[in-house]
Amino acid sequence: MIALAGKTAIVTGASRGIGRAIAVALAREGVRLGLLSRSKPDIGGEFVACDLAELEQIPVAVQRLVERLGEVDYLVNNAGAFLESPVTEMKLADWERLMRVNLTAPFLVTREVLPRMIARRQGRIVNISSTASVQGHLHQSAYCASKHGLLGFGRSLAMELKPHNIHVYTLSPGGVDTDLIKGTYLAERLKGQPMIAPDDIAEMVIFLLRQPENIDLPELIVRRFDTK
Ligand SMILES: NC(=O)c1ccc[n+]([C@@H]2O[C@H](COP(=O)([O-])OP(=O)(O)OC[C@H]3O[C@@H](n4cnc5c(N)ncnc54)[C@H](OP(=O)(O)O)[C@@H]3O)[C@@H](O)[C@H]2O)c1
Secondary structure: OOOOOOOEEEEEOOOOHHHHHHHHHHHHOOOEEEEEEOOOOOOOOEEEEOOOOOOOHHHHHHHHHHHHHOOOOEEEEOOOOOOOOOHHHOOHHHHHHHHHHHHHHHHHHHHHHHHHHHHHOOOEEEEEOOHHHOOOOOOOHHHHHHHHHHHHHHHHHHHHHHHHOOEEEEEEEOOEOOOOOOOOHHHHHHOOOOOEOHHHHHHHHHHHHOOOOOOOOOEEEEOOOOOO
8 A cells, every 4th residue: 555645636626525525535644735626625735726617727727736736646636517407408508618627627637737747657647527427317418428528538548648657547426415416406306315425435535546556446436335
């Protein structure tokens, strides 16, 4: 197992939910954090405000974080949004915005950190996808398409980066207890059902980052285990 103390990580979307839990877990391991979201997380670490839907903000924001951190050992592409709509009612602007946040932003953030990782032959990238990357859901065509895309991006990126000794992981959780789907029809349907805790997903990220160099564990699907 690899010790994480003294390493650095950029985590997107750490102002709440799963990203916050991941950032807190990484900090507990002694990892120095660079955080990217619109609102400032209430945890320690370097923070640069960035709206990931505004793609032109991304390169500048990431480079500001890289300058402050020095090197970036880990990138966790966690930030994401949810959209629920039948296709016939979906606005192009909403579809495109979701794709920017969930798919294009991870590509752009990754592209910014990669040259240094490649030069150092060191780095690990964790993309937080969803079980929506491997199955369809009613009225979630945009969300599922974005998460299928993120899985495909991660699979191809892993092949591209293997010669550079960089690991790429796609972590795909089922329903997690956060505000992501708040106010939606889905939230109504899931009301009262047990969900995965954000801390449990954070532990999975730590588990992945601790894997020895010679272990390839590219994809992890995490669902709740219920006896019923
Ligand atoms: N909750 C679930 O059931 C579930 C299941 C599977 C996968 N996931 C995935 O897990 C990830 C985290 O979701 P969550 O459940 O923790 O959601 P959440 O509680 O709503 O948190 C989303 C995070 O993403 C950031 N974010 C959203 N839009 C952004 C934007 N335009 N620019 C910058 N940052 C933005 C938010 O920060 P700001 O608002 O401060 O910008 C926030 O920190 C997402 O990729 C989601 O798809 C969630």
